[in-house]
Amino acid sequence: MPGDHHLHHDHDDHSHLTPIEARVKALESILVAKGLVDPAALDVIIDTYETRIGPRNGARVVAKAWADPAYAARLRTDATAAIAELDYSGRQGEHMVAVFNDAATHHLVVCTLCSCYPWAVLGLPPVWYKSAPYRSRAVLDPRGVLAEFGVILPAAVKLRVWDSTAETRYLVIPQRPPRTEGWDEERLADLVTRDSMIGTGLALNPSGIPA
Amino acid sequence: MSQRDLIDAVAAVAPLPCDAAGPVFAEPWQAQAFAMVIALHRQGLLTWPEWAQALSQAIKTHGMADDGSGYYEFWLEALEHLAIAKGISTHQRIDDLAAAWARAAEATPHGKPITLDNDPVTGGAIAV
Numbered sequence: 001m002p003g004d005h006h007l008h009h010d011h012d013d014h015s016h017l018t019p020i021e022a023r024v025k026a027l028e029s030i031l032v033a034k035g036l037v038d039p040a041a042l043d044v045i046i047d048t049y050e051t052r053i054g055p056r057n058g059a060r061v062v063a064k065a066w067a068d069p070a071y072a073a074r075l076r077t078d079a080t081a082a083i084a085e086l087d088y089s090g091r092q093g094e095h096m097v098a099v100f101n102d103a104a105t106h107h108l109v110v111c112t113l114c115s116c117y118p119w120a121v122l123g124l125p126p127v128w129y130k131s132a133p134y135r136s137r138a139v140l141d142p143r144g145v146l147a148e149f150g151v152i153l154p155a156a157v158k159l160r161v162w163d164s165t166a167e168t169r170y171l172v173i174p175q176r177p178p179r180t181e182g183w184d185e186e187r188l189a190d191l192v193t194r195d196s197m198i199g200t201g202l203a204l205n206p207s208g209i210p211a
Numbered sequence: 212m213s214q215r216d217l218i219d220a221v222a223a224v225a226p227l228p229c230d231a232a233g234p235v236f237a238e239p240w241q242a243q244a245f246a247m248v249i250a251l252h253r254q255g256l257l258t259w260p261e262w263a264q265a266l267s268q269a270i271k272t273h274g275m276a277d278d279g280s281g282y283y284e285f286w287l288e289a290l291e292h293l294a295i296a297k298g299i300s301t302h303q304r305i306d307d308l309a310a311a312w313a314r315a316a317e318a319t320p321h322g323k324p325i326t327l328d329n330d331p332v333t334g335g336a337i338a339v
Contacts, residue, residue: 015325017316019309023287024240026308028247029327030300033339037250045246046239053236124239165321 043127050124051194057086058121058171058197063188065098066176076100079171083121096121097162100173101199105158108146108199109170110138118169122194129198139163149200172196174203217249220259224267225275228282241283248290257293265289304338311337 017025031037061083065072075082079098096118099107117125128134138145142159146152153159162170174196180188195201214234218227227234236242251257269289275281294300315330328335 015316015319015321015323017313017325018240019313020284020287021240022309022313022316023291023305024243024247025312025325026305027287027290027294028243029308029312030294030305030339031247031251034299036254036256036299037247041250041253042243042246045249046242049234049236049242049245052232052234053239053242119239124242 046124047127050126053124054120054122056121056123057083058118058123058194059189059192060086060185061098061121061171062173062192062197062203063185065173066180066188067183067185072100072173075173083171095168096171097168098171098173099160099162101175103157103175105160106146106151106153106199107160107162107170107172108138108142109162109164109172110135117164118171121169121171122197125198126194129200146200149195151200151202172199174201177203177205179206214249216259217252217262220263221266224263225270225282225285236283241286244283244287244290248286256297261293262289265293268292300339308337308339311335 028037028039028042032039061075064086065075071082071085074085075098079096082098083096101107117129119125134145139161142161143153146159164170174192176188177191180191191204191206193201193204196203218229218234221227228237229235234245236245248257248262252259252262266285266289269285269292273281273285275285291302291305294305295302311327311330311333312325314332315327315335316325318329318331319325326335327333327337330337
């Protein structure tokens with residue numbers, strides 16, 4: 001779509017592994033090279049726990065933004081500080097930016113091959129999200145990728161694709177589902193899926209299906 | 212289900228960090244270390260009593276903090292010891308490979324997958 005934007009940032013900095021992460025990689029490469037462990041089997045096991053890693057406060061952040069306009073305003077101006085208010089400290093000094101979906105704009109986040117995915121907020125990314133084909137297709141044909149996830153956007157809705165850097169990670173604030181007036185934050189948080197916070201899904205509606 | 216058996220096997224020596232729905236991990240590397248042990252068990256390369264023994268030994272050597280932090284550091288150490296005891300690798304090789312991975316990460320531009328070939332010293336040609 002001509003109205004779709006891809007905001008690209010320079011990737012001029014390098015990656016980093018902590019000493020313990022490097023030891024895990026070392027052991028993994030030994031077990032794989034010796035044929036004792038299949039890397040695909042490891043991915044399947046880790047995928048089982050993808051939503052069980054890190055503090056995973058993203059859903060609470062979104063629910064609070066829906067329920068509390070003052071909090072939403074703080075999230076817009078300084079997402080790092082607003083997320084820290086909920087007691088989930090950012091890691092490696094990462095800078096978070098919250099992008100808000102509305103009737104006119106839908107946001108989609110790509111670039112997750114390394115450390116730029118905010119796992120402390122969202123939990124682990126799914127395996128497909130780290131794949132090079134997803135990344136390139138999300139940039140070239142974001143509407144097509146979204147359609148595969150069952151998200152069909154009206155042509156009038158502008159699509160913006162955000163490409164993280166080492167310093168800036170994005171959190172999508174999905175639109176609040178209809179018929180949730182008066183819900184408290186805890187109940188609202190149950191409607192917020194990880195995929196809705198990376199833009200490949202919508203928040204669930206009150207009956208538990210994507211709104 | 213191997214996860215339930217694992218939880219039971221280590222319950223006496225060092226209960227797995229869990230919530231009501233099962234294991235939880237503070238950081239991704241912990242899930243990777245966890246997955247390696249599950250995978251080795253599925254391959255028949257270690258038994259749960261053997262694993263509980265190795266984990267218990269690692270914890271006894273260092274002592275665990277009251278808040279349970281450091282659990283997966285011990286987990287990884289137990290895995291290293293088992294790999295060495297079973298003749299799969301050596302301390303030196305694990306150290307060398309860890310150093311190679313750390314250098315490879317530093318040499319990898321942000322946004323690209325980190326692979327051992329990026330290590331400027333060995334170019335990925337390193338004994339496992």
